[in-house]
Amino acid sequence: MLDANMKQQLQQFLGNLREPIELVASLGDDAKSNETRELLNEIAELNDKVSASFDGDDQRKPSFEIRRASDHDASVRFAGLPMGHEFTSLVLALLWAGGHPPKVSDEVLEQARALEGDYDFEMYFSLSCQNCPDVVQALTLLAMNNKGVKATLIEGGAFKDEVDARQVMAVPAVFLNGENFANGRMNLEEILGKLDSNAGARAADKLNAKPPVEVLIVGGGPAGAAAAIYTARKGFSTSIAAERFGGQVLDTMAIENLISVPYTEGPKLATALETHVSEYDIDVINLQKAEKLIPAAQTGGYHEIVFENGGTLKARSLVLTTGARWRQLGVPGESEYANKGVAYCPHCDGPLYKGKRVAVIGGGNSGVEAAIDLANIVAHVTLVEFADELRADEVLQKKLRSMGNVEIITSAATTEITGDGQKVNGLVYKDRNTDQEKTVELEGVFVQIGLVPNTEWLRDSGIELTKFGEIEIDAKAATNIPGIFAAGDATTVPYKQIVIAMGEGAKAGLSAFDFLIRNEAPEEIAQAAQAAAEKVPA
Structure with missing residues (x-):
């Protein structure tokens, strides 16, 4: 799982462990479980303060718990493999479980420790999401520093049925005690601000x-x-x-x-x-x-x-x-289906639309780049541009036109995003040359129309x-x-x-x-x- 360079770097980081940690995995017979076993064994071999076992009984397989050997309540669970953008989150979770201090102010950590109540967080991330690590790391710190907090961090691609059942169509997506808590980038201070009703008043006093x-x-x-x-x-x-x-x-x-x-x-x-x-x-x-x-x-x-x-x-x-x-379209259905098929970050949310049909609104550099990226993931991309030609750099247009699963529609004014009450199912646009309204059936709309x-x-x-x-x-x-x-x-x-x-x-x-x-x-x-x-x- 880890190449020689990554192993060497990880071994150096694990040298900062102050006390033993345990990796407890719940595995099945699938390929992802085999990869998880390999990863945990490789980590355990790098430092004698790390042990790995494979007798966990969590319902999510593959998943593994990182916990402090002296205090099993100081723990966090990853479901799926935290690689890609989340490999840093994995390394930090190992270090924090082993007593290495985080780069967070004592004041914020004390606020986390003082939080009262029981909180069961489930957070969905994608490996290509640059917004997700902040949330993953914030929930990890919260769980490591408060016994009333549990955090399960789930790689959406490994649990597609669960993602579909919960209608997760944008990441990072956080659930608290089974209910939707937040979508989008958040750090520990922001999460504490939502949980701690007195946080705003204290912040105002400090200002x-x-x-x-x-x-x-x-x-x-x-x-x-x-x-x-x-x-x-x-x-x-x-x-x-x-x-x-x-x-x-x-x-x-x-x-x-x-x-x-x-x-x-x-x-x-x-x-x-x-x-x-x-x-x-x-x-x-x-x-x-x-x-x-x-x-x-x-x-x-x-x-x-x-x-x-x-x-x-x-x-x-x-x-x-x-x-x-990001500028919004301002058409019916956009706000109603935000995070339910309407998205603004193709890097973050693109993997959730694997095998589906999506549209990108906007023919500038951002829109064309988004369409190119998405075309490598989804089944089909329809790019919709208001003007009579694309505005992106020629090199980007050439790349886009070379892709076989992309349709480009110009002179098109998007008039509505439709859905079934739960998620997006289509887009309506008016042909500006004929005034005829047309509908495109799809599952996602990525808006890229400027600032x-x-x-x-x-x-x-x-x-x-x-x-x-x-x-x-x-x-x-x-x-x-x-x-x-x-x-x-x-x-x-x-x-x-x-x-x-x-x-x-x-x-x-x-x-x-x-x-x-x-x-x-x-x-x-x-x-x-x-x-x-x-x-x-x-």
Whole structure:
């Protein structure tokens, strides 16, 4: 199962085990069970603190439990083989079971340990899903640190009947005590926030207790990270408040146009950004969704950002880097069948449609790339494009047209996504040349029609926005309000690319620096006013 290089790396990692762990497998007579037996034996041979047995009686076969030898309640179960993107999750589960400390704050771990109640999690992942490892690892940590929590992590491809029975059509998919709990990427803090009713209030109190900073960046993608590094390097107190650090990069698979880096993947790049930011004295405040901006002109002092939980942060200067999200079609059936056949991430959810018929909406690079990827998995792909020709790069179009199970429909306006009440069963489009409506029978629809800036929260702030919701900025990344700058996909800068967002973030950081050195701080203004008042004779 493991090649020589992987064995060598894994052996080095297992050298960090502090106490013995046990691998207990429940196997059948199938090929996957044989592969599981081989994998566990190979792992056990690499370190004498690891033992493997094959007498488990779990109903899911193949599956195996990783547990601490001294405390069987500190355990997690994998059903199927956690390879591909999940191999790292497997390695971390082994280390955490063996007492190696996770890279999570003591505060978050204490919150996990203090959680009261019984929680039985079942989570479905696919081996090609870049969003799934965060959830797998979060549930593993929760189960390892709280005896009331059980976590079973299931590779959907190995349990297709179960996936179909539960109508899992998008991953990561999490069930709690048999009921749907969440879909999509989540980390441990987010899961605890959903389980712990007091988490929001505590987070707000922490925000309100923080003193004003010189630069507050709202958003933690490439633009936000670049802006923060540049202002921190100038010696200014800097904070990042982000809904999720990494932003949309976390949802991106192959990145081949970041100059000097021939190939990387979104989660790897997000980790690299986080590592670089951590080299500086930057206060990163994650899981904070901005709700309102109050300019300094209204407060008489600092710019203020109010967050969804009610907490507030203040700063002399702001850099807005809230990015963008996938644009929705806005047609009947789209929201009703979200995660029930309507999807936005072909890498994550494509394997769930193996042998089925799907459509991709959108003929740009993202849409054509999605259609190419899906054509290698599903039975048939119908690509639907509104314009009269595809907009993707010619090299991508040529590749798509060479595939035998793809149909391309142009001049087509999607008007409805249909379903049977439980899942998608078709798509309706209007031929823009004839006005005739046509139906395509299928099981999945992947929407790839561009981005929408995350700026709704700014509409009453005084910040000028375009009719598309983009933040208006000048050549120096400045908005119409002094001391407030913006960068990245949320702005009017053309070409929404990672490398451009990084450059624009750096520019915004330098502009914030220039503003700060040319303008007095609110305290200095107040002190000057007080001094002047004291000199006035009574």
